[in-house]
Amino acid sequence: xxxxxxxxxxxxxxxxxxxxxxxxxxxxxxxxxxxxxxxxxxxxxxxxxxxxxxxxxxxxxxxxxxxxxxxxxxxxxxxxxxxxxxxxxxxxxxxxxxxxxxxxxxxxxxxxxxxxxxxxxxxxxxxxxxxxxxxxxxxxxxxxxxxxxxxxxxxxxxxxxxxxxxxxxxxxxxxxxxxxxxx
Ligand SMILES: Cc1cn([C@H]2C[C@H](O)[C@@H](COP(=O)(O)OP(=O)(O)O[C@H]3O[C@@H](C)C(=O)[C@@H](O)[C@H]3O)O2)c(=O)[nH]c1=O
Numbered sequence: 001x002x003x004x005x006x007x008x009x010x011x012x013x014x015x016x017x018x019x020x021x022x023x024x025x026x027x028x029x030x031x032x033x034x035x036x037x038x039x040x041x042x043x044x045x046x047x048x049x050x051x052x053x054x055x056x057x058x059x060x061x062x063x064x065x066x067x068x069x070x071x072x073x074x075x076x077x078x079x080x081x082x083x084x085x086x087x088x089x090x091x092x093x094x095x096x097x098x099x100x101x102x103x104x105x106x107x108x109x110x111x112x113x114x115x116x117x118x119x120x121x122x123x124x125x126x127x128x129x130x131x132x133x134x135x136x137x138x139x140x141x142x143x144x145x146x147x148x149x150x151x152x153x154x155x156x157x158x159x160x161x162x163x164x165x166x167x168x169x170x171x172x173x174x175x176x177x178x179x180x181x182x183x
Contacts, residue, residue, distance in 0.1 A: 007092075008083065008095060013108075044132060053125055054157075062142050067113035069132070072119075076123075077127060081098070082120075120157045145172075
């Protein structure tokens with residue numbers, strides 16, 4: 001397992017060892033000690049799967065109160081994964097990481113608490129599997145408008161497919177102080 005940083009030092013890119021043989025391949029999608037050796041204490045409690053068609057943009061989402069670390073794996077297709085830093089005192093506040101995760105490269109991304117997360121779909125369909133360190137908590141669910149020009153994110157999609165909820169999320173400067181992260 002190779003672990004490197006992205007444009008945001010706390011958002012990690014993971015490259016699992018892929019064991020290939022005549023049957024196909026095998027890889028470990030999660031191994032706790034890999035995080036512990038990075039000094040990260042994480043305990044995942046919920047796993048999610050979503051399937052989306054080309055040009056879908058999901059996000060940007062985060063939870064307050066029950067904050068979530070996330071570990072993403074793409075099982076089929078290809079996505080561009082985005083994490084926006086919402087930690088008020090961070091030198092990279094408002095900046096984002098952008099990582100391509102595909103069924104071919106088998107890379108994963110770890111997004112810690114303090115980030116809004118989203119992804120766009122670059123293939124005909126994408127099946128995304130991710131682990132979360134806190135349960136889904138709708139009352140604490142918050143969003144950031146995916147296409148806020150201030151974020152300057154190139155989602156690499158032509159005709160974005162976006163949920164009604166995500167079309168109505170606030171711009172970064174509209175987010176109240178209570179809905180940002182402080183540590
Ligand atoms: C996220 C979530 C949704 N749901 C329900 C609520 C709703 O009826 C339906 C679809 O929810 P959404 O439209 O919010 O799904 P989606 O847009 O895929 O939401 C996800 O987006 C990505 C980018 C993330 O980072 C995730 O944490 C999550 O927020 O599923 C759950 O039951 N549990 C969950 O954990």
